[in-house]
Amino acid sequence: MFTGIITDIGTIKSIEQRGDLRAVIQTAYDTGTIDLGASIACSGVCLTVVDKGPGWFAVDISGETVSRTAGGQWHEGNRLNLERALKVGDELGGHIVTGHVDGVGRIVALVDEGDSHRVTIAAPRDLAPYLAPKGSITLDGISLTVNSVTDTADGVEFGVNIIPHTATVTTFDALAVGRALNIEIDVLARYLGRMRMALENHTG
Numbered sequence: 158m159f160t161g162i163i164t165d166i167g168t169i170k171s172i173e174q175r176g177d178l179r180a181v182i183q184t185a186y187d188t189g190t191i192d193l194g195a196s197i198a199c200s201g202v203c204l205t206v207v208d209k210g211p212g213w214f215a216v217d218i219s220g221e222t223v224s225r226t227a228g229g230q231w232h233e234g235n236r237l238n239l240e241r242a243l244k245v246g247d248e249l250g251g252h253i254v255t256g257h258v259d260g261v262g263r264i265v266a267l268v269d270e271g272d273s274h275r276v277t278i279a280a281p282r283d284l285a286p287y288l289a290p291k292g293s294i295t296l297d298g299i300s301l302t303v304n305s306v307t308d309t310a311d312g313v314e315f316g317v318n319i320i321p322h323t324a325t326v327t328t329f330d331a332l333a334v335g336r337a338l339n340i341e342i343d344v345l346a347r348y349l350g351r352m353r354m355a356l357e358n359h360t361g
Contacts, residue, residue: 158242158243158253158254158255159198159203159240159242159243159254159255159256159298160240160243160250160251160252160253160254160300161240161251161252161254161293161295161298161299161300161301162240162250162251162300163238163239163240163298163299163326163327164186164239164240164241165184165185165186165239165240166236166237166238166239166326166327166328167182167183167184167199167236167237167239168182168183168234168235168236168237169181169182169183169231169232169233169234169235169236169237170182170183170213170233171233172231172232172233175217177217177218177219177220178217178218178219178220178223178231179207179215179216179217179218180215180216180217180218180231181208181213181214181215182199182213182214182215182216182237182239183212183213184212184213184214184239185212186214186239186241188209188210188211188212188213188214189211191206191209191214191241192206193206193207193208193209194206195241195242196241196242196256197214197216197239197240197241197242198238198239198240198241198242198254198256198298199216199237199238199239199298200226200227200230200237200238200297200298200328200339201226201238201254201256201258201295201296201297201298201299201339201340201341202218202222202226202256202258202298202339203255203256203257204216204217204218204222204256205217218231225258225261226258226261226339227261227297227337227338227339228261228337229337230337230339236328237328238297238298238299238327238328239298240298250300251293251300252293252295252300252343253343253344253345254295254298254300254341254344255341255344256298256341257341258339258340258341259284259287259340259341259342260280260281260283260284260340261281261337261338261339261340262278262279262280262281262296262337262338262340263278263279263335263336263337263338264276264277264278264332264333264334264335264336264338265277265278265279265314265334266334267332267333267334270318272320272321273318273319273320273321274318274319274324274332275304275316275317275318276316276317276318276319276332277314277315277316278296278314278315278316278317278338278340279309279311279312279313279314280312280313280314280315280340281312281313282311282312282313284312284313284340284342285306285308285312285313287342287343288303288306288313288315288342289303289306290303290304290305290306291303291304292343293343294315294317294340294341294342294343295339295340295341295342296317296338296339296340297327297328297329297338297339298339299323299327299329301317301318301319301323302317302318303315303316303317304316304317304318319332
């Protein structure tokens with residue numbers, strides 16, 4: 158489990174196509190404190206550490222994961238938002254995040270609002286029931302608050318605000334229209350949606 162509070166920005170040093178995709182990620186983490194088999198969220202994707210050395214760790218990325226995450230994310234030189242797994246007793250500064258991507262969105266508008274940026278993201282229609290103003294959302298591993306939700310002909314659009322601090326400590330310092338983002342809906346919304354569907358099927 159994670160909180161959506163980014164603690165490092167990693168850079169993919171190398172990519173190798175094996176049975177799965179092997180990525181070596183440069184990090185400021187003290188890798189001596191990271192166990193093999195540990196989970197690290199990489200731009201919102203929970204991945205397992207399979208190798209490590211001073212200033213780097215390696216993960217294997219399955220074809221399924223590649224197909225369900227933002228296109229172009231897994232290439233040499235790309236920066237990733239990193240978060241180590243939550244430990245018992247850690248401060249829960251964001252919200253409960255699982256590291257399982259529910260869909261891929263795309264930035265459709267960027268507007269300055271004071272020192273912040275209002276970002277509008279187009280998302281798949283099947284995510285619409287799980288998006289609500291003032292609800293939680295995870296974008297590329299970052300815990301954010303949904304400010305607005307609008308149904309569209311093609312799906313749904315929602316808006317978030319990126320404050321200067323968030324931009325400084327994440328890869329959201331370089332946002333652009335058209336950029337693809339990994340979306341994870343709020344875990345409570347996911348379970349409530351599942352319960353609602355089960356209830357409708359039972360009563361129907």
